[in-house]
Amino acid sequence: MIPVAKPHITAGDAKAVSAVVLSGWIIQGPKVEEFEKRVAGYVGVRYAVATSSATTAMHLGFIACGIGKGDEVIVPSMSFIASPNSIVHAGATPVFADINERTYNVDPEDVERNITKKTKAILAVHQIGLPADMEALTRIAKKYDLMVFEDAACGLGAKIGNAYVGSFGTWSAFSFHPRKTVTTGEGGILVTNNQEIAEKVRMLRQHGASVSVYSRHTDKGIVRESYPIIGYNFRMSDIHAALGISQFRRINSLLKSRQNLAKRYDEALSGQPNIIIPYVPPGYTHTYQSYMIRLPGSGGKIRNKVMQHLLKHGxxxxxxxxxxxxxxxxxxxxxxxxxxxTERVSRETLILPLYAQMRQKEQDCVIDQLKKALG
Incomplete structure (x- = not known):
């Protein structure tokens, strides 16, 4: 079976995780701190706070910015359900906007149409690794005095010009789920240039504690923590962070492999009249967390038929x-x-197998069977 996705795990990754397990310190500690610094430096922001998932990172980000009951946050419906769920968990209301038919990212014009007196923010989603139109969204936010946040779950390494996704919003959240370019097994991270937001998220992720467990254990004096706010247990462990650090050392090669595979798909499928390949605007860099094609017409029946054919052939x-x-x-x-x-594109799109270590023989098999399925 050729899987739709597969994490790129090496012996070095396993060794890094094993070293942490044998060290005796496996909860949030020095490896989490190191991982946070690596991500912040890569994206080009001042602060990064690791969490248990991108969902919890967004949840805490909303709370840290005072988003809650009675507030509205505009978000594309075409996104994994974690995007609106994180808004609801913070006590606010998601307001769904439609997408651009070429990029599959939120349509700035529809965002503006949905702004009300209750609107407090826009949650931009960089869909499957393609940056959203941050210039237009930032302009709209400035016009209406709104905050812009980035759901960059799939976007680590994506760029607009020379600026990395994650550096545009008040805060941004990345995911390290196994389908992502870099994985920690499970995990997420919030990045920001705002010290107050970073400090509040650090407290919220660890039950509202004023200092971390690691800080207490490494301090030369006696440290008594306090709990000035009610928080959550949304921490990342050093085991997860160790895997992330090891993976992060090869992020450029992992991204390059995905982009090269996507280019091969483009070249093989661009001449097919019944397939729409991904569109990438000039100056944008796509991470290709997924390679998604569109099979227009018939309300999704063609897509479903193709999926069944491909499954039959492994x-x-x-x-x-x-x-x-x-x-x-x-x-x-x-x-x-x-x-x-949104509804039309969701019915007609199909995600093909793509992972960094995918062999050309495997990809050629996918391409060949896809063409046969479309007859």
Whole structure:
């Protein structure tokens, strides 16, 4: 079976994790601190706070910025459900906007149409690794005095010009799930240039404690922590961070491998009249967390037929990114909401196998069977 995704794990990764396990310090500690510094330096921001997932990073980010009950945050529906869920967990209300039909990222014009007196922020999602239109979104936010946050779960390494995704918003969140370019097994991180936000998120992730467990254990004097705020247990462990550090050392080669594989897909599929390959605007760098094609027409029937054919021949695929507003919790919240572009694209898109260590023979098999399925 050719999987749709596979983490790139080496003997060096295993050795790094083993060293932490044998060290006796396995919870949040020096490896988490090192990992945070590496990510912040790479993205080009001052602070990074590691958490248990990108979802919890966003949840804490909203709270740290005072987003809560009675507030609205505009977000694309075409995103993994964690994006709106994190808004709801903070006590605020997600307001869904439609997408651009070429990039599959949120449409700035529809964002502006959805702004109300309750709107406090825009959550930009860099869909499957392609940066959103941050220039337009930032301009709209400035016009209406809103904050802009980045759901960069899939976007580590993506760029607009020379600026990395994660450096545009008040805060940004990255994921290190096994499908991502760099993985910690499970984990996320919030990055920001705002010291106050970083400090508050650090407290919130560890039950609201004024100092971390590691700081208490390494201080030369007696340290008594206090709990001035009610927090959560959203910490990353040193075991997870050790894997992330080891992986991070080869982030450039991992990204390059994905981009080269995506280029091979582009070259093989661009001449097919019934396939729309990914569009990347000039000056944008895509991470290709996933390679998603579109099979237009028939309300998704063609897509489903192709998925079944590929599965029969040992090739795993996934349906395109969901329309979150059609999932039960949000359909109940917005029973009459229609987002025509989002719904059409979700029905017609298909994610093909792509991972850094994918062999050309495997990719050629996918391409060959895809063409046969489309006849």
């Amino acid at each position: 090739i795993a695929t996934r349906a395109g990114v969901m329309s979150a507003h059609l999932e039960k919790p949000y359909k109940t919240m917005y029973p009459n909401l229609r987002l025509p572009v």
